[in-house]
Amino acid sequence: MTAPDLPADAGPVAIICGGGTFPFTVADALTRSGRGAVLFALRGWADPERVQHYPHHWAHVAQLGRFLRLARREGCRDVIFIGTLVRPSFRQLINFDLATLRVLPRAIRHFYGGDNHLLTGMARMLEEHGFRLLGAHEVAPEILVQEGALGQVVPTARDRDDIAHALDVLHAIGPLDIGQGVVVANRHVIAVEAAEGTDQMLERVAELRRNGRFRAPLGTGVLVKAPKPGQDHRFDLPSIGPYTIDGIAQAGLAGLAVAAGGVIVAEPQIVVQKADKAKAFVFGFPETAGGSA
């Protein structure tokens, strides 16, 4: 099935492919829909084992010219950008090509402006070259977390209170392009995610339990993830996966709540299995949900 506004003759989708499993989930969905995908696998990030099973080209992160040439030759018009991508160093940027060189001053500005600026800037550059940047969720909506509980456990009233408080925090920091995750227990903010990412933040919460700085009973506290307000959903949506549930369990939290329709989930069956086993909830709240009034 093709998404309504995407005619099947639009050609395969160019997937600029970072690390992790999401790019392959999306490529599989595009294959099933008959539209097809071509991976532009980023060296150093994309998993070579898995890339080889798809139509693909390897590229360096700064080879914009190479990407434009190959994507046109493949008949791609739509581009999605998916997968983990740790901010590149300038050393990696030394591999830039001519087209990149031309946009380099702008790229540097984006590079230093926070993740939102970086990615919005890349989208604009692609569009100036005649491509259309789509979100992975537009071509494979099944990767998004839906509203309600994913597994058998549901949040208690106290958990919902913590979720509301966490949303207050995310709304307060949202305009500042900081992060997409926060851990709250009994209305006390335990951790705020910034450059370290969700997994490392959860490791920190587990450590705070071990060293006595976070003493709420096991099974107390929530991780809440949501896109930044105004965040462009076409890339860099927050994501969860089986490893997130492992982190929740090790941190002794009650569960994980995410903005439904605004967070992508890797391997949802395994996520549900692990969450049920850990007696943790995985809950999608309406993305318009505010914090406490």
Added chain:
Amino acid sequence: MTAPDLPADAGPVAIICGGGTFPFTVADALTRSGRGAVLFALRGWADPERVQHYPHHWAHVAQLGRFLRLARREGCRDVIFIGTLVRPSFRQLINFDLATLRVLPRAIRHFYGGDNHLLTGMARMLEEHGFRLLGAHEVAPEILVQEGALGQVVPTARDRDDIAHALDVLHAIGPLDIGQGVVVANRHVIAVEAAEGTDQMLERVAELRRNGRFRAPLGTGVLVKAPKPGQDHRFDLPSIGPYTIDGIAQAGLAGLAVAAGGVIVAEPQIVVQKADKAKAFVFGFPETAGGSA
């Protein structure tokens, strides 16, 4: 020299003494001023080696009744509360006495309400028993960071820009009782402090450099600390010390900026020595300073 509104006949100051070196710095200042101090050393937190050199009583954190009785006997009317105090577990609270038992429901509510609530609640309880809670800075103003550069290094224009952005972040999260510190580099938020404390946050920044998630050149980025907006300055002011400079240096930051008059500094001479050696600035900005407009 006695502070203007503190008659010398007000009796010694009762110092409820947590961990770290600040309680002794303040006790020394009170001794020099002729007013004197009695330490109420909290078991498990206060340093027994140093406590023994001062008039003192040992107490458990939840022995409010014992404190009230002894402090009255010592002729204390003014109380200050200083030193690190990791949130006690309920196991530690099992040592509560009768007076504590009477206020326990309230204490539990404060306990779960975030640090501001916890400490504001304790202050109110003391005042209901006829004591006056003062800030350590009121009896020993020399422990506060003053405006300007403490050492030889001053922030560059880029550092000042990062400081302004960090203040924006602190202002945004301030009402939510999260933390008092943030690390910003090139207007990118690298880390936000919550329950882990400043030292652990700086360790995280150092690790983010090692694992490539924070790639700005060495000597880029600032740590900014300020009291939460509306925070009661009588206790729980943010603090810095030689270990903070060690953390700054290991994280490869340009320096450390704090709200002048709102942050206490331990061992300032060593702080300046270490900062100069690390070519890092330690800067006090006016506490009324806003972020970028």
